[in-house]
Each structure stands twice: as C-alpha cells, then as structure tokens.
Amino acid sequence: xxxxxxxxxxxxxxxxxxxxxxxxxxxxxxxxxxxxxxxxxxxxxxxxxxxxxxxxxxxxxxxxxxxxxxxxxxxxxxxxxxxxxxxxxxxxxxxxxxxxxxxxxxxxxxxxxxxxxxxxxxxxxxxxxxxxxxxxxxxxxxxxxxxxxxxxxxxxxxxxxxxxxxxxxxxxxxxxxxxxxxxxxxxxxxxxxxxxxxxxxxxxxxxxxxxxxxxxxxxxxxxxxxxxxxxxxxxxxxxxxxxxxxxxxxxxxxxxxxxxxxxxxxxxxxxxxxxxxxxxxxxx
Amino acid sequence: xxxxxxxxxxxxxxxxxxxxxxxxxxxxxxxxxxxxxxxxxxxxxxxxxxxxxxxxxxxxxxxxxxxxxxxxxxxxxxxxxxxxxxxxxxxxxxxxxxxxxxxxxxxxxxxxxxxxxxxxxxxxxxxxxxxxxxxxxxxxxxxxxxxxxxxxxxxxxxxxxxxxxxxxxxxxxxxxxxxxxxxxxxxxxxxxxxxxxxxxxxxxxxxxxxxxxxxxxxxxxxxxxxxxxxxxxxxxxxxxxxxxxxxxxxxxxxxxxxxxxxxxxxxxxxxxxxxxxxxxxxxxxxxxxxxxxxxxxxxxxxxxxxxxxxxxxxxxxxxxxxxxxxxxxxxxxxxxxxxxxxxxxxxxxxxxxxxxxxxxxxxxxxxxxxxxxxxxxxxxxxxxxxxxxxxxxxxxxxxxxxxxxxxxxxxxxxxxxxxxxxxxxx
Numbered sequence: 103x104x105x106x107x108x109x110x111x112x113x114x115x116x117x118x119x120x121x122x123x124x125x126x127x128x129x130x131x132x133x134x135x136x137x138x139x140x141x142x143x144x145x146x147x148x149x150x151x152x153x154x155x156x157x158x159x160x161x162x163x164x165x166x167x168x169x170x171x172x173x174x175x176x177x178x179x180x181x182x183x184x185x186x187x188x189x190x191x192x193x194x195x196x197x198x199x200x201x202x203x204x205x206x207x208x209x210x211x212x213x214x215x216x217x218x219x220x221x222x223x224x225x226x227x228x229x230x231x232x233x234x235x236x237x238x239x240x241x242x243x244x245x246x247x248x249x250x251x252x253x254x255x256x257x258x259x260x261x262x263x264x265x266x267x268x269x270x271x272x273x274x275x276x277x278x279x280x281x282x283x284x285x286x287x288x289x290x291x292x293x294x295x296x297x298x299x300x301x302x303x304x305x306x307x308x309x310x311x312x313x314x315x316x317x318x319x320x321x322x323x324x325x326x327x328x329x330x331x332x333x334x335x336x337x338x339x340x341x342x343x344x345x346x347x348x349x350x351x352x353x354x355x356x357x358x359x360x361x362x363x364x365x366x367x368x369x370x371x372x373x374x375x376x377x378x379x380x381x382x383x384x385x386x
Numbered sequence: 387x388x389x390x391x392x393x394x395x396x397x398x399x400x401x402x403x404x405x406x407x408x409x410x411x412x413x414x415x416x417x418x419x420x421x422x423x424x425x426x427x428x429x430x431x432x433x434x435x436x437x438x439x440x441x442x443x444x445x446x447x448x449x450x451x452x453x454x455x456x457x458x459x460x461x462x463x464x465x466x467x468x469x470x471x472x473x474x475x476x477x478x479x480x481x482x483x484x485x486x487x488x489x490x491x492x493x494x495x496x497x498x499x500x501x502x503x504x505x506x507x508x509x510x511x512x513x514x515x516x517x518x519x520x521x522x523x524x525x526x527x528x529x530x531x532x533x534x535x536x537x538x539x540x541x542x543x544x545x546x547x548x549x550x551x552x553x554x555x556x557x558x559x560x561x562x563x564x565x566x567x568x569x570x571x572x573x574x575x576x577x578x579x580x581x582x583x584x585x586x587x588x589x590x591x592x593x594x595x596x597x598x599x600x601x602x603x604x605x606x607x608x609x610x611x612x613x614x615x616x617x618x619x620x621x622x623x624x625x626x627x628x629x630x631x632x633x634x635x636x637x638x639x640x641x642x643x644x645x646x647x648x649x650x651x652x653x654x655x656x657x658x659x660x661x662x663x664x665x666x667x668x669x670x671x672x673x674x675x676x677x678x679x680x681x682x683x684x685x686x687x688x689x690x691x692x693x694x695x696x697x698x699x700x701x702x703x704x705x706x707x708x709x710x711x712x713x714x715x716x717x718x719x720x721x722x723x724x725x726x727x728x729x730x731x732x733x734x735x736x737x738x739x740x741x742x743x744x745x746x747x748x749x750x751x752x753x754x755x756x757x758x759x760x761x762x763x764x765x766x767x768x769x770x771x772x773x774x775x776x777x778x779x780x781x782x783x784x785x786x787x788x789x790x791x792x793x794x795x796x797x798x799x800x801x802x803x804x805x806x807x808x809x810x811x812x
C-alpha cells in the first residue's frame with residue numbers, strides 16, 4: 103500500500119506562486135465555482151507543466167467539465183485566478199484565450215457540420231489571418247497568398263491527424279472517429295500551447311482507444327503542446343498520462359503519477375464507494 | 387476527393403468570369419430592347435409588354451435585389467434573423483433626402499457636382515454617386531449602433547428586438563421632429579429628390595446629362611450596376627476569412643468562439659455589410675424610383691417582403707435570393723394587378739383588384755407551401771441542400787442496429803412478395 107501525496111497539506115512545501123506561474127504553461131490557482139448555493143468546484147489548484155500530458159478524472163458530477171469550462175473561459179470562477187504562460191487570463195474572453203493558444207475539443211463533437219473538413223480547420227485560423235473585408239472583396243495578392251497558405255496548412259493538419267483524404271468532405275458525412283480527429287485538427291489550427299481534450303475516446307472502440315495513446319504522444323511531441331485530458335476510460339488515462347488529478351464532488355482528492363493515484367485509498371473510495379474500497383484493500 | 391478539388395477550382399475560375407459577363411449581356415439586351423426596340427414596335431405588342439413587364443417594375447426590382455442581397459448577408463450568411471431591415475432602407479432614403487433635395491425645412495445652400503437642373507436651385511445638392519457612398523457608410527454605422535446592444539441576444543430575442551428597431555425608425559420618420567429639429571418632414575416627407583447626374587458621360591451623344599422622369603432605360607443601367615456591385619461583394623465576401631466565420635457562427639456559435647472567432651465582431655460586420663447594401667438601395671429607390679422620401683413607405687411589411695425574398699429565393703444562395711427578389715417584386719408591382727385584369731377579361735367578373743388586395747394572404751400561402759415542399763427556397767444553398775437531402779452520418783449510425791434491422795425486414799418482405807408473386811403465377 104503506497105501512501106499517495108494528498109492535497110490536504112501541501113501548502114508548506116509549495117514553491118512561491120510567481121515561480122509556479124512562470125514554470126507552468128497553465129496555472130489555475132485556488133479555483134472555486136459556485137452556481138447559486140451549489141459549490142461545483144471548491145478551491146482546486148491545478149497546473150499544466152510545459153509539454154506535459156496530464157489528466158483530470160473523477161466520478162460523474164465531480165466538477166471536471168465545470169473546471170474545464172473555467173479554463174476555457176465559458177464560466178468566470180467565483181474565486182481564484184488562472185494564469186496562461188505567465189499572464190493572468192482570468193478576465194480574458196474565450197475567443198481571445200483560444201487565439202492566444204488555449205485550444206479545446208468537445209465532449210459531444212461540435213464541428214461545423216455543413217462545412218468541409220478543410221473549412222472547419224480554416225475557421226480556427228481566423229485569428230491568425232489578417233485580410234479584412236475590403237481586401238477579401240478585391241482579392242488582393244496578399245489575401246490570395248494568405249488563403250492559399252491557410253489551405254495548405256489545413257491540409258497538412260488534416261494529414262497529420264490522418265484524415266488528409268477527406269479534406270473536401272462535409273464534416274457531417276465523416277465517420278465518428280474521423281470527426282474526432284477533425285476536432286483535434288481544428289484545435290491544432292489555433293497553434294495552441296495547451297490543448298484541452300474533453301473525453302476524446304468517448305464512443306471509440308478498444309482498437310481506436312489503443313491507437314489514441316500513440317496519437318496523443320505524437321501530437322505533444324510534434325506540435326509542441328501540453329495536453330490536458332478529461333477521460334472516463336481508465337485504461338486510456340493510466341497509459342497516457344504523466345500526472346493525474348482526481349476530483350470528487352468539486353474537491354481535489356488526489357494528484358500524482360498513475361501508479362500513485364491507482365493505489366490511493368481516497369480515489370478507490372470515490373470510485374467504488376466505502377465497501378468497494380474495503381474489498382479492494384482486502385484483496386491487496 | 388483528390389479529383390474533385392481541382393475541378394472545383396476550375397469551376398470557380400470559369401464562373402468568376404461567366405456571371406459578370408452574363409449579367410452585363412442580360413442587362414445590355416434589356417436596355418437595348420426597352421431603349422431601341424420597344425418604341426418602334428407595333429402598338430398592341432408594345433402595350434402588352436409594357437403592361438406585363440413595365441420598365442419601372444424592372445427598375446424597382448433591381449432595388450429589391452440590392453435590399454434582398456443585403457439582408458441575405460445578415461440572415462443567410464450569418465444566420466441572424468433581422469425583422470427590422472426596413473430601418474436601413476429608411477436611413478438610406480433620408481440620407482438622399484438630406485443631401486440631394488429641394489429645401490423643405492431648412493435654408494442652407496450647398497452644391498457638390500450637382501446635376502444641371504439644380505445647379506442654381508436652393509438647398510443641398512450633392513451628386514447621386516457621392517451620396518450613395520455616404521449613405522452606405524451612414525447605414526453601416528447605424529447598423530453598428532443598432533447591432534452593438536442587440537446582437538448579444540440570440541434567435542427569437544434578436545428577431546424581436548430588430549423588429550422593434552425597425553418600427554422605431556419608422557415612427558421617428560413619421561414624427562419627423564427629433565429634439566426640435568425637423569429631420570424627416572413627417573408624413574409629408576421630403577418632396578423632391580434630385581435626379582441622377584451622369585457627369586462626364588453626359589457629353590456623349592445619346593446619353594442625357596441627368597436621368598429625369600422619362601429616362602427609365604438609363605436608370606435601369608444605373609440600378610443594375612448597383613445590383614451587380616452588391617452581387618459581386620456578396621459572392622466574394624463569402625469565400626474568405628469573414629465568410630467562413632459567418633458560416634461557422636451560423637452553425638455553432640459556441641464552437642466558433644472556442645476556435646478564436648470573435649463572434650460579436652463578426653456579427654457586427656455582417657450587420658454593417660447588410661446595412662451598407664440597404665443604404666445603397668435606399669438612395670437608389672429615393673432618387674431613381676420615387677423621386678421623394680415618404681415615411682409611409684417604411685413600414686413593417688417592407689421588412690417582411692425582403693425577408694420573404696431571401697427565404698423563398700434560398701437563404702444564403704446569392705442567385706436564389708436575386709431571382710426571389712426579382713420574381714416577388716414583379717408579382718408585387720405588376721403581376722397580381724395584371725393577373726387580376728386578365729382574369730376579369732376572361733371571366734367577365736370584376737374581382738381583379740382583389741388579387742392585389744390579398745397579396746399577403748397569397749404570400750403566406752406560398753410560404754407555407756414552399757416550407758412544406760421546398761424548404762431550401764427556389765435555389766437552395768449548396769450546404770442547406772446537403773442538410774435536407776442526406777441524413778447526417780453520425781445521426782444515422784447512432785441508430786445503427788435499428789436501421790440494419792429495418793433493412794433486413796424490408797429485404798425479407800421483398801423476398802416474400804416475390805415468392806408470393808411466383809406462387810400466384812404458378
């Protein structure tokens with residue numbers, strides 16, 4: 103029985119906050135979110151180090167998606183601050199966070215269904231392109247070059263995620279797996295530093311999930327991003343993550359390497375209930 | 387897929403030249419016909435043509451095309467339901483009223499490239515061509531002012547607020563007095579708007595120096611040129627950074643903002659572009675069609691008619707909207723009256739004028755039928771067509787087993803029927 107480091111008493115050994123902000127690509131400090139009287143997330147501190155792959159897990163209703171939405175800017179936190187690459191982004195609007203390199207995918211795929219795969223990716227380049235209304239109407243050489251380069255980049259990204267062949271296909275006609283890949287390609291078009299994947303393997307079959315591990319590593323290594331996963335599939339989480347944070351009823355109950363989290367009694371209790379935890383303790 | 391990409395590019399390359407040339411040829415032929423042929427035709431033929439397709443109706447339809455294309459940017463491209471589009475028609479009209487009219491309640495005198503008939507007259511007289519640009523930008527700014535607080539709303543709420551703004555502008559126009567300044571001259575309106583000056587072109591033999599009441603053929607050229615510019619802008623702006631952002635917002639606003647699209651800014655751009663077109667149409671209408679600006683013209687039914695043109699023509703499809711605008715404005719201005727007259731002639735009844743009176747009943751009926759049998763409009767947009775004709779793959783596959791079961795049953799019943807048939811034959 104390995105005793106996992108608990109978050110209950112880390113304050114003493116924590117380095118100063120400036121250092122944490124500077125050394126992490128994303129640092130969310132003491133986030134609390136209340137909806138009326140309900141506390142959805144309570145005093146959670148979370149960091150994403152450069153080029154890391156970290157996961158956020160927890161049983162249903164633990165506040166994972168709420169926390170995720172605070173990071174992307176859909177909700178403002180009731181308390182706490184969020185720092186992205188050294189800058190305080192707590193009050194920054196969602197589209198500016200995205201343009202600044204904080205990209206996400208959606209749990210239930212939200213592509214622009216009637217647009218082609220290529221166009222979907224190009225929409226995400228909006229903040230990177232410069233041509234305005236008048237240069238679009240006149241089609242200045244600069245605008246045409248910019249469009250051509252954007253299209254080439256979109257094709258590169260589609261090839262990177264493995265769906266280069268369907269670039270001209272309408273998004274809604276793609277298979278489920280390809281739609282998930284397209285979402286990643288679209289997020290990568292923002293040239294992100296931090297990529298947030300919300301249940302990326304939901305609806306995938308075991309073979310697809312198995313390939314997913316390599317895929318995430320390839321994205322991290324080749325696109326130079328840090329990745330945050332929210333995931334239900336434990337086998338995927340344990341294989342892919344470098345660090346796992348466990349939420350339960352809005353509170354962080356454990357944080358550490360996959361092995362540490364796997365054996366943490368509070369995690370087992372949260373997932374299996376008290377009696378389940380006792381059983382598993384008996385077995386080990 | 388690999389094959390379709392270059393063919394798509396080639397098609398685009400061809401159509402880039404095909405439509406402007408086609409447009410110019412069609413307008414040129416119409417001009418030639420009305421300007422050179424019609425006056426020399428036999429009386430009964432000529433009167434039939436002027437009864438069924440008078441030049442004034444054709445001219446008016448060009449203004450409606452401009453308006454419909456403007457609303458199409460807002461409704462068709464960006465998916466924002468605007469029920470108060472008449473506001474921009476009114477603002478464009480009054481811009482013309484302020485900058486190119488006989489004095490009605492002021493005594494300033496100012497001339498800028500004014501057409502010959504008014505160079506000595508009192509009042510503010512600016513050339514039509516400059517007023518067009520000014521009115522376009524005034525409307526675009528008005529669009530931004532109206533849009534900034536309203537575009538945060540979604541769907542039905544936005545529709546209601548735009549409806550309110552449309553009504554407000556109409557009421558302000560009717561009232562006329564804004565903070566003690568007579569802006570619109572109330573119900574009387576602004577009586578005489580200057581004709582269109584032709585500038586240096588007027589020196590060419592055969593072209594009048596200004597387009598007065600009897601130069602409808604030349605007005606057709608002017609208004610068609612304006613409509614052509616609007617077509618050009620509509621088509622081009624769709625295939626760029628902004629056009630993509632609009633489509634994305636139409637499909638999924640939240641996802642668009644999560645992909646770095648500044649949703650408010652893009653919506654405002656759509657609104658301002660639509661308003662700009664509205665300004666062009668408003669000036670064209672005031673100067674070339676009516677020759678005055680009257681507040682009674684700017685009521686809710688105009689907004690609805692323009693929206694109807696967009697929806698019936700095919701939301702988002704520039705050509706569908708253009709044809710929708712031409713057909714509906716023809717029905718409005720000539721078609722119904724003429725059908726009524728014809729009906730009376732054939733039957734001997736005197737109910738022909740009822741046709742025109744019940745136009746909105748008819749429009750409602752047509753709209754219901756269209757929505758039932760052709761919900762994408764006359765010429766649906768490529769994307770909408772896809773949506774209607776093919777089920778979404780993920781949607782269909784989420785039913786997976788059920789579909790294959792149903793198919794299996796179908797197959798079985800076919801086999802049974804076949805066997806049954808064979809048994810019968812035996």
